[in-house]
Amino acid sequence: MKSKEREEMEKWIEGDESGREMLMRVRSVRPFLLPSPLDRVPLRVGNVLELVGPSPSAKTHILIHAAITSILPKHLGGFDRFVLFLDLDCRFDITRFSQLLIHRLTHHDPTLYNLCMARFLYARCSDTFEFLRTLKTLHCRLEKEKEVQGVSAHLLMIDSIGAFHWMDRASMFLSQRDNNRKKLFLQSVSEAVVQNIKKLLQVHPMLIIATKSVIFGNRYSTASNEVKGNVEERCTRNTQNFQYREYMPSVWQSFVTHRILVRSSDDHPVTCNYQHSSFYLLEWLLPRLSIVDKIVVNEVRT
Amino acid sequence: MAPLKSLEKEYPLIDSNFLSFCASHAILSVEDFLLHDLDTLIAFADNHSTSHRLKQGIDQLLSIIDALNPPLLNGLQLLEDAQRNKHVVSTGCEGIDTLLGGGLREGQLTELVGPSSSGKTQACLLSASTVAKHKSSVMYLDTGNSFSPQRIACFVGQSSGHVFDNQADHMLKKVLDRIICYSVFDIYQMFDVLHQLKINLRSEIVRSNQHVRLLIVDSISSLITPILGGSGPQGHALMISAGFLLKKLAHEHNIAVMVTNHVVSGEDGISKPALGESWKSVPHVRLFLSRDCGTNVYNISILKHPSMVCHLITKLLHRASGRAASYSMYS
Numbered sequence: 001m002k003s004k005e006r007e008e009m010e011k012w013i014e015g016d017e018s019g020r021e022m023l024m025r026v027r028s029v030r031p032f033l034l035p036s037p038l039d040r041v042p043l044r045v046g047n048v049l050e051l052v053g054p055s056p057s058a059k060t061h062i063l064i065h066a067a068i069t070s071i072l073p074k075h076l077g078g079f080d081r082f083v084l085f086l087d088l089d090c091r092f093d094i095t096r097f098s099q100l101l102i103h104r105l106t107h108h109d110p111t112l113y114n115l116c117m118a119r120f121l122y123a124r125c126s127d128t129f130e131f132l133r134t135l136k137t138l139h140c141r142l143e144k145e146k147e148v149q150g151v152s153a154h155l156l157m158i159d160s161i162g163a164f165h166w167m168d169r170a171s172m173f174l175s176q177r178d179n180n181r182k183k184l185f186l187q188s189v190s191e192a193v194v195q196n197i198k199k200l201l202q203v204h205p206m207l208i209i210a211t212k213s214v215i216f217g218n219r220y221s222t223a224s225n226e227v228k229g230n231v232e233e234r235c236t237r238n239t240q241n242f243q244y245r246e247y248m249p250s251v252w253q254s255f256v257t258h259r260i261l262v263r264s265s266d267d268h269p270v271t272c273n274y275q276h277s278s279f280y281l282l283e284w285l286l287p288r289l290s291i292v293d294k295i296v297v298n299e300v301r302t
Numbered sequence: 303m304a305p306l307k308s309l310e311k312e313y314p315l316i317d318s319n320f321l322s323f324c325a326s327h328a329i330l331s332v333e334d335f336l337l338h339d340l341d342t343l344i345a346f347a348d349n350h351s352t353s354h355r356l357k358q359g360i361d362q363l364l365s366i367i368d369a370l371n372p373p374l375l376n377g378l379q380l381l382e383d384a385q386r387n388k389h390v391v392s393t394g395c396e397g398i399d400t401l402l403g404g405g406l407r408e409g410q411l412t413e414l415v416g417p418s419s420s421g422k423t424q425a426c427l428l429s430a431s432t433v434a435k436h437k438s439s440v441m442y443l444d445t446g447n448s449f450s451p452q453r454i455a456c457f458v459g460q461s462s463g464h465v466f467d468n469q470a471d472h473m474l475k476k477v478l479d480r481i482i483c484y485s486v487f488d489i490y491q492m493f494d495v496l497h498q499l500k501i502n503l504r505s506e507i508v509r510s511n512q513h514v515r516l517l518i519v520d521s522i523s524s525l526i527t528p529i530l531g532g533s534g535p536q537g538h539a540l541m542i543s544a545g546f547l548l549k550k551l552a553h554e555h556n557i558a559v560m561v562t563n564h565v566v567s568g569e570d571g572i573s574k575p576a577l578g579e580s581w582k583s584v585p586h587v588r589l590f591l592s593r594d595c596g597t598n599v600y601n602i603s604i605l606k607h608p609s610m611v612c613h614l615i616t617k618l619l620h621r622a623s624g625r626a627a628s629y630s631m632y633s
Contacts, residue, residue: 020324055583056606084374090327091410091586093608117377124553126546166548166580170539173564192337199341215580228325241327277561 010166035069037062037282037293041258045154045205048255050161052212052244053262058280062262063157064097068104070155071119071281074238076106082119082145084138084206088131088163089125121145121153126190126209128164128171134195142204156197158210165215165247190249197255198209210256214244259286264295306363313362313444317354320359384409391515391558394457395425396433401602402587403610404427406558408515410608411549411584414562415575416591421600422562423448425591426520430561431457434480435473439514441499442483442518443492445524449483489540491523496547503555514557517548521562523576538580545584561585582606 017025034043043049051059067085072078085092095192101116125131146152199210244261246253265279282293306324309316309332327343329335333472336395340360347356371434375383390404399405414422431454436595442449443540458474486492503514526544529537552559565583568574575581582588604610 019352029576033374054579060608089547089583091608093379093586094384096609098381099609114378117381120372120377120380122380123374126550129336130371133367134335136340137371140368141374156338160583163583164542165534166538169535179404189336190338195339213583214584240624241321 025103034066037092037295038260040284040289040293041287043207043258044202045207047257048208049258050210050212050256050258051260051262052215052285053280054215054244054264057262057264057273058278059213059262059293060092060159061297062295063159063209064100064213067097067120067157068101068116069153071101071116073115078103079154081151082121083155083157084142084150084153085120085122085157085159086131086134087122087124087268088126089160090126092122092124092159093142094122097242119149119151128168131164132189132192135193138196138200139203155202156200156206156208158208160211160213160220160249161252162212162215177276185295187251189247190252194251194255212248215247216245245256256286259284285297306335308364309363313342313366315359315362317353317355317359320356321354321612323347323350323359331538332363332367336367336508349532365614387556389556391429392432392436393425393429395428397600397602398425398589401604402590402607406516406560406627407586408556408558409553409585411545411552411559412587412589413585414560414589414591415565416575416604417565420593422564422591423520424453424559426518426562427453428457430454430481430518431477431518437512438480439512440481441495441517442481443486443495443519443520444483445486445492447485448520451478454478454481468546486519487528489544492519492522492525493545494545496544496551500551503551514555515559517551517559518519518609519548519559519561521564525561526581527576541577542584543579546583549584 032206038049053059063085067083069077070081070083072080074080085256091110097120098117101113105116111296117297125134133253142153165186169184170187171185201208261283263281279296280295280297282295283289286293306316306321306329307417310318310321317529323346324330327338329338329348330341343359347353347360350356364607388407388409390407392399392405393402404410414425416422426442427450430442434439434454435458437521454477455474458477460469465621484495486495499517526537526541531537546562548559550558564576565573566576585606589608590603590605592601593599594601
């Protein structure tokens with residue numbers, strides 16, 4: 001009798017989980033900080049971060065850095081998870097990724113390098129239906145990977161979300177359902193994409209980072225003077241408020257929780273030290289922060 | 303992809319009952335199925351008298367879709383493919399090769415932007431002759447009758463040293479044999495040629511013969527600009543799908559693709575590429591070519607590169623034998 005009471009008491013004291021377990025559990029949903037320049041706002045799984053900017057504006061570069069942070073082990077400042085990269089632009093360069101990873105690994109360690117590379121998962125889609133097909137079947141694939149890798153994914157990257165915009169807008173594909181409702185193909189695609197991602201997030205909580213390129217030029221864009229290559233001229237043009245035209249359907253827009261605008265910077269010190277660097281400006285639009293970050297991309301020397 | 307009916311024969315689970323169930327939800331093709339919300343469909347199936355079999359049918363469809371997807375690759379597999387299959391192709395032009403770290407890369411789309419007589423076509427011809435000299439095939443889509451066998455002969459002659467003897471003639475013939483030139487005057491013709499190429503490469507007709515390593519479209523902007531404009535999105539859609547087709551060919555068959563884009567004057571008098579904002583996200587590499595007035599000094603700068611820092615890198619490229627000199631050799 002006494003021993004039974006004792007047992008109950010002990011069980012109660014023991015609790016349901018250890019502090020370590022609880023910390024692990026809470027951590028997985030708590031906000032986490034991505035490396036600079038994404039560290040101004042705490043992001044958590046379930047958030048959808050959109051990186052908007054003309055091409056080139058280092059969008060993919062920022063993605064690669066965030067991906068590397070996720071796959072690196074904890075003692076190197078990483079999250080020890082795997083990452084899923086959906087390449088809709090079809091121009092991801094793995095050698096670049098590998099170079100940057102080696103750069104981040106402080107010392108030469110082939111086993112660690114292989115482990116990290118294996119945690120980076122990649123799929124390329126070259127039209128809307130391929131994209132939808134991938135999203136529809138991603139759940140099973142992630143489950144499989146989770147078993148193999150022993151860790152779960154916590155980042156889903158889409159580069160770039162508007163890649164099929166023009167093709168979808170002109171698409172003659174009309175399903176009967178949409179015909180009745182007079183809905184545009186573009187809209188039904190976006191709805192299906194958002195819906196599939198939402199469902200995926202329910203079973204695999206992940207942070208989503210999607211890039212979106214600016215596909216409409218406007219008078220404020222740097223498109224025209226970029227070709228000039230004339231440094232003096234660039235310097236005189238002050239960085240006006242860059243505007244871009246939204247083209248994604250509203251269902252996607254309301255799905256996005258955070259938005260960052262990146263653009264190449266025209267005014268920077270023209271000195272020899274910066275010969276091999278590119279400059280970009282990064283601005284939080286959602287939530288709106290008044291700080292404009294400047295990022296410098298240097299050539300990796302290997 | 304196909305209407306669901308076409309799957310009926312192969313997959314017994316997709317029977318007439320399943321088809322009529324799908325049709326009642328306006329799902330007639332695999333595409334319709336992709337756009338449809340899966341959970342609602344399953345919920346409807348639950349209420350059905352044959353719910354078990356219907357759900358099996360849905361699972362069957364999902365596995366068909368899954369089989370269509372290429373597998374998820376991890377970084378190691380990607381890198382292995384890149385190192386084994388995506389080689390660097392020399393353009394034959396030292397300036398461009400050093401700038402790009404060896405040359406064009408197979409699997410990538412490289413774009414040359416520049417005003418007229420900035421050396422775009424010359425770079426194309428030089429690359430074509432260099433690749434053909436190394437015993438690989440070149441597909442050359444010529445949109446403005448600017449392909450010049452004489453120029454190729456000149457490039458081949460220059461590098462072999464002796465211009466007029468038999469051996470050089472023999473070599474030149476071989477080189478020209480390996481450059482397959484198509485005159486293409488509108489974008490639809492280009493699609494025809496590219497689709498045919500895709501079929502040939504898949505059935506290995508071309509590959510068994512010779513490996514196509516380089517595909518050139520000079521100039522792609524002259525095919526696309528006529529269809530842009532107007533209010534409809536069709537022109538842009540064709541442009542973007544041309545980009546995807548080229549990238550797909552490049553990736554799947556390890557071909558380096560090179561296209562040229564001319565320059566037009568913008569609103570404020572500053573020149574800009576003819577294919578503008580939407581096209582910018584298509585190519586892997588964008589190079590800007592220009593020529594200093596009245597000289598044979600060509601400037602090349604990188605506007606965009608997946609693994610190099612852009613903008614301020616500008617290198618001078620001197621061509622010992624300029625265009626005029628080379629032509630006079632043959633006239």
